[in-house]
Amino acid sequence: MSDASIPDDVEPDHEHEHSHHAEGPGYATPQAAIEESDREKLAYVMSLYVGTDVDAPDFVAVVDIDPDSDTYCKIVDRIELPNRGDELHHFGWNACSSSCHVEGLERRHLIVPGQRSSRIHVVDTKERRNPELVSVIEPEDVYEYDLSAPHTVHCIPDGQILISMLGDADGELPGGFLELNEDFEIEGRWEPPGEIEMNYDYWYQPRQNVMVSSEWAAPKTYYPGFDLDDVEEGRYGRKLHFWDWEAGTVEQTIDLGEEGLIPLEVRFLHTPESTHGFVGAALSSNIFHFWRDEESAARSAADEASGDEPRAADGEGKYRAEKVIDFEAREHPDWDMPVPGLTTDILISMDDRYLFGSNWLHGDIWMYDVSDPSNPRRADSLSVGGTFGEVQEVQGRKLSAGPQMIQLSLDGERLYWTTSLFSSWDEQFYPEEGERGSVMLKADVDPRKGTLELDEDFLVDWGECPAGPARAHEIRWPDGDCTSDVWQ
């Protein structure tokens, strides 16, 4: 590898031997990310105390995952945030491979929102092992745009940052999108208000001028915890929205129905030409494949030419969605009703060959071959943690919850995960998670054979944090990862 001899503390040199066609951040293509990247040595992990009696703010953990290091599997630095009560959840980079062409831009700042507080932090990772908090956008400044509950952070290809927001200033519907400028100040609302009611995750495919967004619920609905009454009353989402990326308007909405309840993580394939993607419906525990149906696209283009209403209704539009994987609920002697898998996270390997995911309640990590995206083929799975997992402890450390947020190495050979979902939901389903703290675990992946193997030597324990056990959530690598890089 090109910079295996460079010690960690040396400022990263993004240009070193990378065959960039431009001077910007990231890699020229997904294939370049696989071939040119070095093994991940540090992980940034959202870590939280919100909702516990530990009187400390949430923090960003810097985790050493370099097997040659003395501090392997240790939290080597903690960026403490200025306030308590944030609930750090998802976060993102100021720039990724989508800005590969933008000279002078660096993948250097992490945008770290508080899900509960609506406070947005900016962390400078110039010193990779000792990142620094550089600025904070206070909740009141976010509420001014009638938005709250920041979720997914992606950069826009020309230096701005877009954040999906799940609620209005009062924590009710509708949500929307907040845009930050290159100086990490609020630019304004990205979309004309009223395009969507519910919001959650999103992903864009600029070469196709499309963005897709999914739906959780109003913050006031999911913040306190999960209540089946809310599901019955239709307060949880089940729709996918396909946007005109340039215009910021919804072109098509697909209702996934009862089998698509609570569509959370949504991913397009990495290949910028592709219009295929997947979404995990957490509550109904299904995976939907979506894709642009060229025939119906041609038909609707003809309709538009003839002056018909361009905004398509369900099933009439250019995009289609179809359930392709179904995880069945399982009976458990201690539970009154069959237990759903609760498919809370998915990701696609950088070569677009495998779809990985986690079933948090069952305690499964799974891997499907999606070479043919409409016919995923199960490759392997691991039964670990959760309600049914075969492995319930690692290195003598009891696991409190199932696999939740997952992250894959750029070369597709190492899959990592943490175990906390959302503090109030953790309390409901895995109360021990708050008492023991989360863990980060790892599986070795063989992409050629399509297998997963738990690495029992790997364990990072948030139960040992100085202020008390903490929860751990989303994971990012300094050089980009399978859930944040997009190509222009």
Added chain:
Amino acid sequence: MTGAPSHDVRLEWPDGRTRSMDIREDETVLEGADRVDVALPFGCRTGACGTCTGRLLEVDESDPADAGRDSGAGAVEAAFAYRRRPRALKDRHRDDGYVLLCIASPRVDCRIAVGSSVHAELVENPWK
């Protein structure tokens, strides 16, 4: 300093720890606790997330404003003034005496159960 009237509020944690403090009518219980460096759990501070939930245990019987009441929705209404709508609580929670301490200001002397476990009582595992 303001001249707003205040009330004696006693916070009680599940581990038996207690703390009495004077909380003014123009500040919330969370703000009052913060003022004297007592840490209570919170998240949104707008009444939407429920992280700050406490449970009203008792109102001071000698307070004429609330003679004869104990816990429950009526007691919560009499004991606190909400700054904004308590959106994180459902009717059943309000009936059971739960109160959002980030937006509630006291109107009587009272005792409140606090700590993160109070919030956890609001939501049960629906499958178990």
